[in-house]
Amino acid sequence: MSQTNAVSEHGHQRAQAQVKEHGHPRTWEYVQIAVVLAIITGAEVMVYYQEAVRPLIVPILLVLSATKFSLVAMFYMHLKFDNRLFSMFFSGPLVLAFAVMMAVLSLFHRVLLGV
Amino acid sequence: MAEASLAGHLGAHEHETTTGLNHRKVLMWIFLGSECLFFGSLISTYLVYRDRSLVGPFPSDTFDIPYTSVSSFVLLMSSLTMVLALAAGQRRNSGQMRLWLTTTALLGTVFLGGQVYEFTSFVNHGLSLSKNLFGTTFFVLTGFHGAHVTVGVIILLSLVLNSLRGGIKEGETLGIEIAGLYWHFVDVVWIVIFTVVYLLPY
Numbered sequence: 001m002s003q004t005n006a007v008s009e010h011g012h013q014r015a016q017a018q019v020k021e022h023g024h025p026r027t028w029e030y031v032q033i034a035v036v037l038a039i040i041t042g043a044e045v046m047v048y049y050q051e052a053v054r055p056l057i058v059p060i061l062l063v064l065s066a067t068k069f070s071l072v073a074m075f076y077m078h079l080k081f082d083n084r085l086f087s088m089f090f091s092g093p094l095v096l097a098f099a100v101m102m103a104v105l106s107l108f109h110r111v112l113l114g115v
Numbered sequence: 116m117a118e119a120s121l122a123g124h125l126g127a128h129e130h131e132t133t134t135g136l137n138h139r140k141v142l143m144w145i146f147l148g149s150e151c152l153f154f155g156s157l158i159s160t161y162l163v164y165r166d167r168s169l170v171g172p173f174p175s176d177t178f179d180i181p182y183t184s185v186s187s188f189v190l191l192m193s194s195l196t197m198v199l200a201l202a203a204g205q206r207r208n209s210g211q212m213r214l215w216l217t218t219t220a221l222l223g224t225v226f227l228g229g230q231v232y233e234f235t236s237f238v239n240h241g242l243s244l245s246k247n248l249f250g251t252t253f254f255v256l257t258g259f260h261g262a263h264v265t266v267g268v269i270i271l272l273s274l275v276l277n278s279l280r281g282g283i284k285e286g287e288t289l290g291i292e293i294a295g296l297y298w299h300f301v302d303v304v305w306i307v308i309f310t311v312v313y314l315l316p317y
Contacts, residue, residue, distance in 0.1 A: 034194070076198045078292075089147075097155030098155065100155060105159065
């Protein structure tokens with residue numbers, strides 16, 4: 001029983017130490033982020049149809065996509081405001097998935113072809 | 116404030132943990148991490164076999180970018196309604212929470228309907244799971260994503276029903292938050308698929 005209490009107390013103290021002041025977005029801020037996401041989606045489609053930026057279309061689209069990804073992860077999934085452990089649980093496998101993807105694409109000689 | 120935040124992490128009446136984090140929330144995040152690897156492998160496979168089909172139809176013959184853009188917009192907006200549902204729950208407004216949850220499920224269903232129409236149209240144009248490499252990799256990737264959206268819609272509707280029956284007490288939003296994490300992830304995967312599959316040029 002005393003061991004259980006000690007573990008609980010330890011967890012309580014760690015949580016208090018790790019939990020930071022939560023500045024969760026308000027409703028209006030969620031709407032603003034949605035507007036930004038919609039604008040970026042529109043920009044992606046516009047870039048797709050613009051012949052002038054064709055040589056740079058891959059990096060442009062990847063950057064826009066990564067921006068949308070980050071906005072949803074940080075603000076809608078609250079990673080920015082939550083405990084850092086959640087970010088680690090998500091970003092670790094995400095980085096691993098990306099590394100495996102690059103390895104597979106390299107193996108099949110796809111990376112240099114502007115994939 | 117720290118106490119309230121701690122309660123928010125753990126949920127009311129939850130067993131205290133060594134990390135101070137709720138086990139169910141940690142489990143969902145770890146699950147989403149595994150889903151990154153799952154979809155990463157499917158996307159890798161699509162990219163490896165991209166433009167290596169010997170016979171058509173090919174992506175340039177098949178895709179309708181304006182149509183898929185609208186579909187993508189619908190799914191993006193469902194992420195907004197999902198987070199508004201959580202915010203309403205945290206404000207102890209169960210009615211609004213149920214409204215936003217229902218709206219999210221509805222938008223998800225609209226997206227699924229769009230996918231069904233799109234797949235049907237592709238099949239009518241001669242593209243199938245076994246037609247060529249493009250067909251196989253495309254339908255497997257987007258099919259699995261669609262299956263995840265379907266599961267998400269079922270989860271959302273079950274939350275609404277549970278709330279109507281009084282199963283979700285006011286202010287206890289951990290279940291909504293965890294369902295929201297799953298839903299936002301499904302949206303995030305589509306963000307990647309839309310760019311990599313539909314927009315990247317051949």
